Amino acid sequence: MTMANQDMKRKAWAAGLILAFFAGWELFCLVTGMSDLVLPRPTQIAEVLVARLPVLWPHILQTLATTMAGFVLGVALGVVLGAFIGVSKVAYDTAYPLLIGFSSIPKVAVVPIFVLWFGSGTVPAILTSLAICFFPIVVNIATGLATTEPELEDVLKALGASKMDILWNVGLPRTMPFLFASLKVAVTYAFVGTVLAETVASNRGIGNVMMSASSNFDVPLVFAGLFILAALGVALYVAFSLVERRVTGWATRKNDLVASAQ
Protein backbone atom coordinates (compact mmCIF):
# COMPACT_ATOMS: atom_id res chain seq x y z
CA MET A 1 0.00 0.00 0.00
CA THR A 2 1.35 3.44 -0.90
CA MET A 3 1.95 6.28 1.53
CA ALA A 4 -0.70 8.48 -0.11
CA ASN A 5 -3.30 5.75 0.22
CA GLN A 6 -2.52 5.21 3.88
CA ASP A 7 -2.75 8.93 4.46
CA MET A 8 -6.18 9.11 2.80
CA LYS A 9 -7.43 6.20 4.83
CA ARG A 10 -6.26 7.79 8.07
CA LYS A 11 -7.97 11.07 7.23
CA ALA A 12 -11.20 9.28 6.26
CA TRP A 13 -11.19 7.54 9.64
CA ALA A 14 -10.69 10.82 11.47
CA ALA A 15 -13.53 12.52 9.56
CA GLY A 16 -15.79 9.53 10.20
CA LEU A 17 -15.11 9.59 13.94
CA ILE A 18 -15.83 13.32 14.16
CA LEU A 19 -19.14 12.77 12.39
CA ALA A 20 -19.87 9.86 14.71
CA PHE A 21 -19.38 12.18 17.69
CA PHE A 22 -22.17 14.47 16.48
CA ALA A 23 -24.36 11.55 15.48
CA GLY A 24 -23.94 10.12 18.97
CA TRP A 25 -24.92 13.47 20.50
CA GLU A 26 -28.02 13.64 18.28
CA LEU A 27 -28.96 10.06 19.14
CA PHE A 28 -28.41 10.60 22.86
CA CYS A 29 -30.82 13.58 22.85
CA LEU A 30 -33.46 11.71 20.85
CA VAL A 31 -33.31 8.52 22.95
CA THR A 32 -33.38 10.30 26.32
CA GLY A 33 -35.97 12.84 25.13
CA MET A 34 -33.72 15.65 26.27
CA SER A 35 -35.34 19.08 26.35
CA ASP A 36 -33.70 21.64 24.06
CA LEU A 37 -33.63 23.99 27.04
CA VAL A 38 -30.96 21.73 28.53
CA LEU A 39 -29.07 20.30 25.58
CA PRO A 40 -30.24 21.03 22.01
CA ARG A 41 -29.55 18.49 19.25
CA PRO A 42 -26.81 19.33 16.69
CA THR A 43 -29.43 19.48 13.92
CA GLN A 44 -31.43 22.04 15.93
CA ILE A 45 -28.29 24.12 16.43
CA ALA A 46 -27.51 23.96 12.71
CA GLU A 47 -31.06 25.04 11.90
CA VAL A 48 -30.77 28.06 14.23
CA LEU A 49 -27.37 28.88 12.75
CA VAL A 50 -28.70 28.95 9.19
CA ALA A 51 -31.89 30.82 10.09
CA ARG A 52 -30.18 33.48 12.22
CA LEU A 53 -27.01 33.87 10.18
CA PRO A 54 -27.92 37.33 8.74
CA VAL A 55 -28.45 38.62 12.30
CA LEU A 56 -25.39 36.84 13.67
CA TRP A 57 -23.03 37.87 10.88
CA PRO A 58 -22.09 41.37 12.17
CA HIS A 59 -21.44 39.87 15.60
CA ILE A 60 -19.20 37.21 14.10
CA LEU A 61 -17.19 39.89 12.29
CA GLN A 62 -17.02 41.96 15.46
CA THR A 63 -15.68 39.06 17.54
CA LEU A 64 -13.25 38.01 14.81
CA ALA A 65 -11.89 41.55 14.34
CA THR A 66 -11.53 42.11 18.08
CA THR A 67 -9.78 38.79 18.54
CA MET A 68 -7.39 39.39 15.66
CA ALA A 69 -6.54 42.86 16.96
CA GLY A 70 -5.87 41.50 20.45
CA PHE A 71 -3.93 38.57 19.04
CA VAL A 72 -1.70 40.65 16.74
CA LEU A 73 -0.92 43.08 19.56
CA GLY A 74 -0.35 40.15 21.91
CA VAL A 75 2.08 38.51 19.48
CA ALA A 76 3.98 41.78 18.99
CA LEU A 77 4.24 42.37 22.73
CA GLY A 78 5.03 38.72 23.39
CA VAL A 79 7.83 38.54 20.81
CA VAL A 80 9.49 41.75 22.02
CA LEU A 81 9.22 40.81 25.70
CA GLY A 82 10.29 37.24 25.01
CA ALA A 83 13.32 38.46 23.04
CA PHE A 84 14.36 40.69 25.93
CA ILE A 85 13.93 37.94 28.49
CA GLY A 86 15.71 35.40 26.31
CA VAL A 87 18.71 37.65 25.64
CA SER A 88 19.23 39.46 28.92
CA LYS A 89 19.69 37.81 32.32
CA VAL A 90 18.51 40.94 34.15
CA ALA A 91 15.34 41.07 32.08
CA TYR A 92 14.81 37.39 32.83
CA ASP A 93 15.12 37.86 36.57
CA THR A 94 12.91 40.95 36.57
CA ALA A 95 10.21 40.01 34.15
CA TYR A 96 9.53 36.37 34.99
CA PRO A 97 8.11 36.92 38.51
CA LEU A 98 5.99 39.81 37.23
CA LEU A 99 4.74 37.84 34.25
CA ILE A 100 3.89 34.76 36.23
CA GLY A 101 2.11 36.93 38.78
CA PHE A 102 0.15 38.68 36.07
CA SER A 103 -0.80 35.54 34.21
CA SER A 104 -2.07 33.95 37.45
CA ILE A 105 -4.72 36.67 37.77
CA PRO A 106 -8.04 35.47 36.34
CA LYS A 107 -8.66 37.80 33.42
CA VAL A 108 -12.35 38.08 34.27
CA ALA A 109 -11.20 40.15 37.26
CA VAL A 110 -9.29 42.51 34.99
CA VAL A 111 -12.13 43.31 32.58
CA PRO A 112 -13.88 45.76 34.97
CA ILE A 113 -10.61 47.68 35.28
CA PHE A 114 -10.29 47.95 31.51
CA VAL A 115 -13.92 49.12 31.38
CA LEU A 116 -13.15 51.77 34.03
CA TRP A 117 -10.24 53.02 31.93
CA PHE A 118 -11.66 52.83 28.42
CA GLY A 119 -15.45 52.47 28.78
CA SER A 120 -17.32 49.38 27.63
CA GLY A 121 -17.08 48.17 24.02
CA THR A 122 -14.31 47.02 21.75
CA VAL A 123 -11.22 48.38 23.51
CA PRO A 124 -11.55 46.35 26.75
CA ALA A 125 -12.24 43.26 24.64
CA ILE A 126 -9.05 43.79 22.62
CA LEU A 127 -7.04 44.36 25.80
CA THR A 128 -8.47 41.29 27.52
CA SER A 129 -7.68 39.16 24.53
CA LEU A 130 -4.14 40.61 24.42
CA ALA A 131 -3.62 40.07 28.14
CA ILE A 132 -4.67 36.45 27.96
CA CYS A 133 -2.76 35.43 24.83
CA PHE A 134 0.67 37.04 25.12
CA PHE A 135 1.97 34.94 27.99
CA PRO A 136 2.55 31.64 26.14
CA ILE A 137 4.32 33.60 23.40
CA VAL A 138 6.70 35.28 25.84
CA VAL A 139 7.57 31.98 27.49
CA ASN A 140 8.17 30.19 24.22
CA ILE A 141 10.26 32.93 22.60
CA ALA A 142 12.37 33.26 25.75
CA THR A 143 12.87 29.50 25.95
CA GLY A 144 13.77 29.27 22.28
CA LEU A 145 16.37 32.02 22.56
CA ALA A 146 17.80 30.74 25.83
CA THR A 147 18.28 27.24 24.41
CA THR A 148 19.98 28.31 21.17
CA GLU A 149 23.13 26.22 20.71
CA PRO A 150 26.24 28.32 21.40
CA GLU A 151 27.92 26.57 18.45
CA LEU A 152 25.43 28.19 16.07
CA GLU A 153 26.14 31.59 17.61
CA ASP A 154 29.90 31.02 17.39
CA VAL A 155 29.64 30.73 13.62
CA LEU A 156 28.48 34.34 13.51
CA LYS A 157 30.60 35.60 16.39
CA ALA A 158 33.76 34.45 14.61
CA LEU A 159 32.71 36.67 11.70
CA GLY A 160 32.54 39.66 14.02
CA ALA A 161 28.73 39.78 13.97
CA SER A 162 26.95 42.14 16.35
CA LYS A 163 24.45 40.97 18.98
CA MET A 164 21.67 42.21 16.74
CA ASP A 165 23.04 40.20 13.79
CA ILE A 166 23.12 37.09 15.93
CA LEU A 167 19.60 37.62 17.22
CA TRP A 168 18.31 38.24 13.72
CA ASN A 169 20.17 35.44 11.90
CA VAL A 170 20.35 32.73 14.55
CA GLY A 171 18.22 33.45 17.61
CA LEU A 172 14.92 34.33 15.98
CA PRO A 173 14.95 31.74 13.15
CA ARG A 174 15.93 29.08 15.68
CA THR A 175 12.95 30.19 17.79
CA MET A 176 10.37 29.97 14.99
CA PRO A 177 9.16 26.44 15.86
CA PHE A 178 8.68 27.58 19.47
CA LEU A 179 6.83 30.70 18.28
CA PHE A 180 4.42 28.75 16.12
CA ALA A 181 3.71 26.24 18.84
CA SER A 182 2.73 29.16 21.07
CA LEU A 183 0.77 30.96 18.33
CA LYS A 184 -1.61 28.04 18.01
CA VAL A 185 -2.25 28.09 21.74
CA ALA A 186 -2.40 31.89 21.86
CA VAL A 187 -4.99 32.24 19.10
CA THR A 188 -7.46 30.06 20.96
CA TYR A 189 -6.74 32.00 24.18
CA ALA A 190 -7.38 35.25 22.31
CA PHE A 191 -10.94 34.07 21.56
CA VAL A 192 -11.50 33.27 25.20
CA GLY A 193 -10.37 36.79 26.15
CA THR A 194 -12.59 38.50 23.59
CA VAL A 195 -15.72 36.54 24.44
CA LEU A 196 -15.09 37.03 28.14
CA ALA A 197 -14.97 40.81 27.78
CA GLU A 198 -17.95 40.82 25.40
CA THR A 199 -19.99 38.84 27.89
CA VAL A 200 -19.20 41.18 30.75
CA ALA A 201 -19.10 44.57 29.11
CA SER A 202 -20.20 45.00 25.51
CA ASN A 203 -23.34 45.24 23.43
CA ARG A 204 -21.81 43.58 20.38
CA GLY A 205 -20.05 40.35 19.50
CA ILE A 206 -20.76 36.66 19.93
CA GLY A 207 -20.15 36.84 23.68
CA ASN A 208 -22.91 39.41 24.03
CA VAL A 209 -25.26 37.41 21.77
CA MET A 210 -24.80 34.33 23.95
CA MET A 211 -25.33 36.37 27.09
CA SER A 212 -28.65 37.82 25.95
CA ALA A 213 -29.74 34.50 24.41
CA SER A 214 -29.25 32.68 27.69
CA SER A 215 -31.21 35.29 29.61
CA ASN A 216 -34.07 34.68 27.11
CA PHE A 217 -33.69 30.90 27.57
CA ASP A 218 -32.87 30.66 23.84
CA VAL A 219 -30.56 27.72 24.49
CA PRO A 220 -30.17 26.65 20.82
CA LEU A 221 -28.88 30.15 20.05
CA VAL A 222 -26.38 29.92 22.93
CA PHE A 223 -25.10 26.67 21.45
CA ALA A 224 -25.03 28.24 18.00
CA GLY A 225 -22.73 30.90 19.46
CA LEU A 226 -20.50 28.21 20.93
CA PHE A 227 -20.36 26.44 17.57
CA ILE A 228 -19.35 29.67 15.83
CA LEU A 229 -16.57 30.27 18.35
CA ALA A 230 -15.33 26.72 17.99
CA ALA A 231 -15.38 27.00 14.20
CA LEU A 232 -13.48 30.30 14.24
CA GLY A 233 -10.90 28.84 16.62
CA VAL A 234 -10.38 25.76 14.46
CA ALA A 235 -10.12 27.88 11.30
CA LEU A 236 -7.38 30.09 12.75
CA TYR A 237 -5.56 27.09 14.21
CA VAL A 238 -5.52 25.46 10.79
CA ALA A 239 -4.36 28.68 9.14
CA PHE A 240 -1.39 28.90 11.51
CA SER A 241 -0.57 25.24 11.04
CA LEU A 242 -0.32 25.82 7.30
CA VAL A 243 1.94 28.84 7.72
CA GLU A 244 3.99 26.93 10.26
CA ARG A 245 4.63 24.10 7.84
CA ARG A 246 5.95 26.53 5.30
CA VAL A 247 8.13 28.51 7.71
CA THR A 248 9.47 25.84 10.03
CA GLY A 249 9.53 22.79 7.78
CA TRP A 250 13.23 22.43 8.59
CA ALA A 251 12.36 21.54 12.16
CA THR A 252 9.82 18.80 11.41
CA ARG A 253 11.56 17.07 8.49
CA LYS A 254 8.31 15.67 7.15
CA ASN A 255 8.69 13.51 4.09
CA ASP A 256 6.38 15.68 2.05
CA LEU A 257 8.59 18.68 2.73
CA VAL A 258 11.61 17.02 1.17
CA ALA A 259 9.88 17.33 -2.16
CA SER A 260 8.80 20.93 -1.66
CA ALA A 261 12.28 21.96 -0.58
CA GLN A 262 13.77 21.23 -3.98
Added chain:
Amino acid sequence: MASPLHTVSSMTSMQNRSADATPSGQQAGSPAVPADRRPAIAIELSRAAVTFGQGAGALPALSETTLRIADGEFVALVGPSGCGKSTILRLASGLVQPTAGAVIVGGREVAAKALRVGMAFQNPTMLPWMTIEQNVMLPLKIVEPFRSQFRSQRKSAFRDKAHALLEQVGLKGFAGRYPWQLSGGMLQRANLCRALIHEPRVLLLDEPFGALDQFTREELWSILQDLWLAHRPTVLLVTHDLREAGFLASRICVMSARPGRVIDDSAVPFARPRSIAMTFEPDFVALNQRLRDLIVEARTMPMTEAGA
Protein backbone atom coordinates in the same frame (compact mmCIF):
# COMPACT_ATOMS: atom_id res chain seq x y z
CA MET B 1 38.25 47.54 6.99
CA ALA B 2 41.54 48.60 5.39
CA SER B 3 44.15 46.72 7.35
CA PRO B 4 47.45 45.93 5.68
CA LEU B 5 46.61 42.26 5.46
CA HIS B 6 43.05 42.45 4.31
CA THR B 7 42.88 42.79 0.61
CA VAL B 8 39.50 44.34 0.11
CA SER B 9 38.69 43.27 -3.37
CA SER B 10 35.07 44.09 -3.68
CA MET B 11 33.60 41.83 -6.29
CA THR B 12 36.46 39.93 -7.85
CA SER B 13 36.23 36.18 -7.80
CA MET B 14 38.41 34.06 -5.58
CA GLN B 15 40.57 33.22 -8.57
CA ASN B 16 41.63 36.81 -9.22
CA ARG B 17 42.53 37.48 -5.68
CA SER B 18 46.28 37.14 -5.76
CA ALA B 19 46.47 39.91 -8.35
CA ASP B 20 45.01 42.52 -6.00
CA ALA B 21 47.52 44.81 -4.41
CA THR B 22 47.52 45.49 -0.70
CA PRO B 23 47.44 49.16 0.38
CA SER B 24 51.19 49.03 0.99
CA GLY B 25 51.74 48.11 -2.64
CA GLN B 26 52.90 44.60 -1.98
CA GLN B 27 51.21 41.58 -3.38
CA ALA B 28 49.07 39.76 -0.90
CA GLY B 29 50.67 36.41 -0.36
CA SER B 30 51.38 35.86 -4.02
CA PRO B 31 54.07 33.23 -4.55
CA ALA B 32 56.03 35.64 -6.74
CA VAL B 33 56.84 37.88 -3.79
CA PRO B 34 60.16 37.06 -2.09
CA ALA B 35 59.64 35.82 1.44
CA ASP B 36 61.51 38.74 3.00
CA ARG B 37 59.16 41.27 1.42
CA ARG B 38 56.03 39.63 2.75
CA PRO B 39 53.93 41.85 5.03
CA ALA B 40 55.34 40.03 8.01
CA ILE B 41 52.98 38.74 10.65
CA ALA B 42 49.36 37.71 10.15
CA ILE B 43 48.67 36.16 13.56
CA GLU B 44 50.68 37.01 16.63
CA LEU B 45 50.24 35.74 20.15
CA SER B 46 52.60 37.48 22.54
CA ARG B 47 52.73 35.85 25.96
CA ALA B 48 49.01 35.19 25.66
CA ALA B 49 47.45 33.14 28.43
CA VAL B 50 43.89 32.03 29.03
CA THR B 51 42.32 30.97 32.30
CA PHE B 52 38.68 30.00 32.49
CA GLY B 53 36.86 30.93 35.67
CA GLN B 54 38.26 32.68 38.70
CA GLY B 55 39.51 31.95 42.21
CA ALA B 56 39.80 28.38 43.39
CA GLY B 57 37.87 26.97 40.45
CA ALA B 58 40.08 28.67 37.87
CA LEU B 59 41.13 26.39 35.05
CA PRO B 60 44.30 27.38 33.19
CA ALA B 61 43.74 26.47 29.54
CA LEU B 62 46.77 28.06 27.97
CA SER B 63 49.95 29.19 29.69
CA GLU B 64 51.93 32.12 28.30
CA THR B 65 52.27 31.31 24.63
CA THR B 66 54.14 33.23 22.00
CA LEU B 67 53.45 32.29 18.43
CA ARG B 68 54.01 34.20 15.22
CA ILE B 69 52.50 33.20 11.92
CA ALA B 70 53.59 34.99 8.77
CA ASP B 71 51.11 36.10 6.15
CA GLY B 72 50.37 33.30 3.72
CA GLU B 73 51.80 30.61 5.97
CA PHE B 74 50.03 27.30 6.61
CA VAL B 75 50.63 26.31 10.21
CA ALA B 76 49.36 23.15 11.88
CA LEU B 77 48.96 22.91 15.63
CA VAL B 78 49.22 19.42 17.12
CA GLY B 79 49.39 18.14 20.66
CA PRO B 80 47.73 15.94 23.25
CA SER B 81 43.98 16.45 23.65
CA GLY B 82 42.88 19.19 25.98
CA CYS B 83 46.17 21.04 25.60
CA GLY B 84 44.71 24.36 24.50
CA LYS B 85 44.99 24.02 20.74
CA SER B 86 41.40 25.04 20.21
CA THR B 87 41.86 27.85 22.72
CA ILE B 88 44.54 29.34 20.47
CA LEU B 89 42.11 29.22 17.54
CA ARG B 90 39.37 30.80 19.59
CA LEU B 91 41.81 33.51 20.64
CA ALA B 92 42.70 34.23 17.05
CA SER B 93 39.04 34.43 16.04
CA GLY B 94 38.12 36.69 18.94
CA LEU B 95 35.72 34.16 20.48
CA VAL B 96 37.90 34.10 23.59
CA GLN B 97 39.79 37.04 25.06
CA PRO B 98 43.27 36.49 26.53
CA THR B 99 43.46 36.84 30.31
CA ALA B 100 47.07 37.98 29.89
CA GLY B 101 49.23 39.04 26.97
CA ALA B 102 48.03 40.15 23.57
CA VAL B 103 46.62 38.61 20.41
CA ILE B 104 47.06 40.52 17.20
CA VAL B 105 45.49 39.40 13.95
CA GLY B 106 46.00 41.33 10.75
CA GLY B 107 47.83 44.07 12.61
CA ARG B 108 45.03 44.69 15.08
CA GLU B 109 44.08 43.62 18.56
CA VAL B 110 41.59 40.84 18.23
CA ALA B 111 39.10 42.55 20.52
CA ALA B 112 38.31 44.92 17.63
CA LYS B 113 35.37 43.65 15.62
CA ALA B 114 34.89 42.78 11.98
CA LEU B 115 38.14 40.94 11.36
CA ARG B 116 37.96 39.20 8.05
CA VAL B 117 38.59 35.75 9.44
CA GLY B 118 37.18 32.50 8.12
CA MET B 119 36.56 29.75 10.63
CA ALA B 120 35.51 26.12 10.36
CA PHE B 121 34.73 24.04 13.43
CA GLN B 122 34.87 20.31 13.92
CA ASN B 123 31.09 20.18 13.72
CA PRO B 124 29.87 21.62 10.45
CA THR B 125 27.25 23.69 12.39
CA MET B 126 25.14 24.54 9.37
CA LEU B 127 22.08 26.56 10.32
CA PRO B 128 19.27 24.02 9.85
CA TRP B 129 16.67 26.48 8.55
CA MET B 130 18.85 27.60 5.66
CA THR B 131 19.68 25.78 2.45
CA ILE B 132 23.31 24.90 1.82
CA GLU B 133 23.57 27.87 -0.54
CA GLN B 134 22.19 30.26 2.09
CA ASN B 135 24.51 28.78 4.71
CA VAL B 136 27.53 29.22 2.49
CA MET B 137 26.51 32.80 1.73
CA LEU B 138 26.04 33.66 5.42
CA PRO B 139 29.43 35.41 5.89
CA LEU B 140 28.58 37.71 2.97
CA LYS B 141 25.50 38.77 4.88
CA ILE B 142 27.58 39.71 7.93
CA VAL B 143 31.01 40.86 6.79
CA GLU B 144 31.77 44.14 5.04
CA PRO B 145 32.27 45.07 2.25
CA PHE B 146 29.88 42.34 1.09
CA ARG B 147 27.25 43.12 3.70
CA SER B 148 26.15 46.40 2.12
CA GLN B 149 25.76 44.71 -1.26
CA PHE B 150 24.05 41.61 0.03
CA ARG B 151 20.51 42.60 -0.89
CA SER B 152 21.34 43.47 -4.45
CA GLN B 153 23.86 40.68 -5.09
CA ARG B 154 22.46 37.63 -3.33
CA LYS B 155 20.57 36.46 -6.39
CA SER B 156 23.42 37.09 -8.87
CA ALA B 157 27.11 37.63 -8.13
CA PHE B 158 27.12 36.23 -4.59
CA ARG B 159 25.13 33.25 -5.66
CA ASP B 160 27.49 32.48 -8.53
CA LYS B 161 30.35 32.73 -6.10
CA ALA B 162 28.72 30.25 -3.71
CA HIS B 163 27.96 27.86 -6.54
CA ALA B 164 31.52 28.09 -7.89
CA LEU B 165 32.93 27.19 -4.46
CA LEU B 166 30.45 24.36 -3.96
CA GLU B 167 31.40 22.96 -7.33
CA GLN B 168 35.09 23.12 -6.38
CA VAL B 169 34.49 20.89 -3.37
CA GLY B 170 32.26 18.48 -5.30
CA LEU B 171 28.87 19.69 -4.09
CA LYS B 172 27.49 20.76 -7.43
CA GLY B 173 23.71 20.42 -7.41
CA PHE B 174 23.34 20.41 -3.63
CA ALA B 175 22.99 24.18 -3.20
CA GLY B 176 19.22 24.00 -2.72
CA ARG B 177 19.27 21.15 -0.18
CA TYR B 178 18.86 21.54 3.54
CA PRO B 179 21.70 20.50 5.86
CA TRP B 180 19.89 17.43 7.19
CA GLN B 181 19.63 16.06 3.67
CA LEU B 182 23.44 15.86 3.37
CA SER B 183 25.94 13.42 4.85
CA GLY B 184 28.61 14.44 7.35
CA GLY B 185 31.32 14.59 4.70
CA MET B 186 29.18 16.76 2.44
CA LEU B 187 28.38 19.11 5.30
CA GLN B 188 32.06 19.47 6.10
CA ARG B 189 32.71 20.39 2.46
CA ALA B 190 30.00 23.04 2.66
CA ASN B 191 31.54 24.19 5.94
CA LEU B 192 34.84 24.76 4.13
CA CYS B 193 33.02 26.81 1.49
CA ARG B 194 31.43 28.94 4.17
CA ALA B 195 34.81 29.58 5.76
CA LEU B 196 36.22 30.73 2.41
CA ILE B 197 33.44 32.64 0.68
CA HIS B 198 34.25 36.05 2.11
CA GLU B 199 37.85 35.71 0.89
CA PRO B 200 39.37 35.78 4.36
CA ARG B 201 43.08 36.50 4.64
CA VAL B 202 43.14 34.36 7.75
CA LEU B 203 41.58 30.91 7.87
CA LEU B 204 41.13 29.15 11.21
CA LEU B 205 40.35 25.44 11.05
CA ASP B 206 39.46 23.51 14.20
CA GLU B 207 39.81 19.81 13.38
CA PRO B 208 37.54 20.27 10.38
CA PHE B 209 38.07 16.74 9.08
CA GLY B 210 38.13 14.95 12.43
CA ALA B 211 34.81 13.18 12.04
CA LEU B 212 35.30 12.00 8.48
CA ASP B 213 36.39 8.68 7.05
CA GLN B 214 39.94 8.24 5.77
CA PHE B 215 39.17 8.59 2.08
CA THR B 216 36.93 11.63 2.33
CA ARG B 217 39.51 13.21 4.58
CA GLU B 218 42.31 12.68 2.09
CA GLU B 219 40.16 14.05 -0.71
CA LEU B 220 39.41 17.17 1.30
CA TRP B 221 43.12 17.60 2.15
CA SER B 222 43.85 17.84 -1.56
CA ILE B 223 40.99 20.29 -2.10
CA LEU B 224 42.20 22.44 0.78
CA GLN B 225 45.77 22.35 -0.55
CA ASP B 226 44.56 23.48 -3.98
CA LEU B 227 42.54 26.30 -2.44
CA TRP B 228 45.52 27.39 -0.36
CA LEU B 229 47.88 27.29 -3.34
CA ALA B 230 45.45 29.38 -5.37
CA HIS B 231 44.68 32.09 -2.82
CA ARG B 232 47.44 31.82 -0.22
CA PRO B 233 45.48 32.80 2.89
CA THR B 234 47.16 32.43 6.25
CA VAL B 235 45.93 29.15 7.71
CA LEU B 236 46.04 27.93 11.28
CA LEU B 237 44.91 24.31 11.43
CA VAL B 238 44.29 22.46 14.68
CA THR B 239 44.40 18.71 14.21
CA HIS B 240 44.97 15.38 15.92
CA ASP B 241 45.99 13.75 12.69
CA LEU B 242 49.77 13.93 12.18
CA ARG B 243 49.52 12.81 8.56
CA GLU B 244 47.08 15.65 7.97
CA ALA B 245 49.46 18.14 9.58
CA GLY B 246 52.40 16.89 7.53
CA PHE B 247 50.47 16.82 4.28
CA LEU B 248 48.97 20.30 4.55
CA ALA B 249 51.18 22.51 6.67
CA SER B 250 54.36 24.43 5.92
CA ARG B 251 55.10 24.56 9.63
CA ILE B 252 54.04 22.37 12.52
CA CYS B 253 53.85 23.51 16.14
CA VAL B 254 53.67 20.89 18.86
CA MET B 255 52.00 21.80 22.14
CA SER B 256 52.50 20.45 25.64
CA ALA B 257 49.74 19.08 27.84
CA ARG B 258 47.35 21.43 29.63
CA PRO B 259 47.94 24.25 30.25
CA GLY B 260 49.55 24.18 26.85
CA ARG B 261 52.46 26.00 25.36
CA VAL B 262 54.45 25.48 22.16
CA ILE B 263 57.30 23.01 22.77
CA ASP B 264 58.40 22.38 19.21
CA ASP B 265 58.16 24.45 16.05
CA SER B 266 59.52 23.07 12.80
CA ALA B 267 59.16 23.64 9.06
CA VAL B 268 57.80 20.94 6.77
CA PRO B 269 60.24 20.71 3.86
CA PHE B 270 58.24 18.72 1.28
CA ALA B 271 57.60 20.33 -2.12
CA ARG B 272 54.11 21.33 -3.21
CA PRO B 273 51.74 20.29 -4.54
CA ARG B 274 52.00 17.28 -2.27
CA SER B 275 50.36 13.98 -3.07
CA ILE B 276 48.74 11.42 -0.80
CA ALA B 277 51.37 8.91 -1.99
CA MET B 278 54.03 11.17 -0.52
CA THR B 279 52.64 10.56 2.95
CA PHE B 280 53.93 6.96 2.76
CA GLU B 281 57.51 7.84 1.79
CA PRO B 282 60.29 7.35 4.36
CA ASP B 283 61.01 11.07 4.93
CA PHE B 284 57.37 11.77 5.68
CA VAL B 285 57.03 8.75 7.92
CA ALA B 286 60.14 9.87 9.80
CA LEU B 287 58.61 13.32 10.38
CA ASN B 288 55.43 11.65 11.57
CA GLN B 289 57.39 9.45 13.91
CA ARG B 290 59.25 12.41 15.40
CA LEU B 291 56.03 14.36 16.00
CA ARG B 292 54.44 11.33 17.55
CA ASP B 293 57.32 10.89 19.99
CA LEU B 294 57.09 14.55 20.97
CA ILE B 295 53.40 14.28 21.73
CA VAL B 296 53.75 11.02 23.63
CA GLU B 297 56.40 12.73 25.73
CA ALA B 298 54.19 15.81 26.21
CA ARG B 299 51.30 13.64 27.38
CA THR B 300 53.32 11.96 30.10
CA MET B 301 55.15 15.11 31.17
CA PRO B 302 54.21 16.22 34.69
CA MET B 303 52.28 19.49 34.69
CA THR B 304 55.09 21.49 36.25
CA GLU B 305 53.62 24.91 35.67
CA ALA B 306 50.03 24.04 36.34
CA GLY B 307 50.09 25.05 39.97
CA ALA B 308 51.73 28.40 39.29
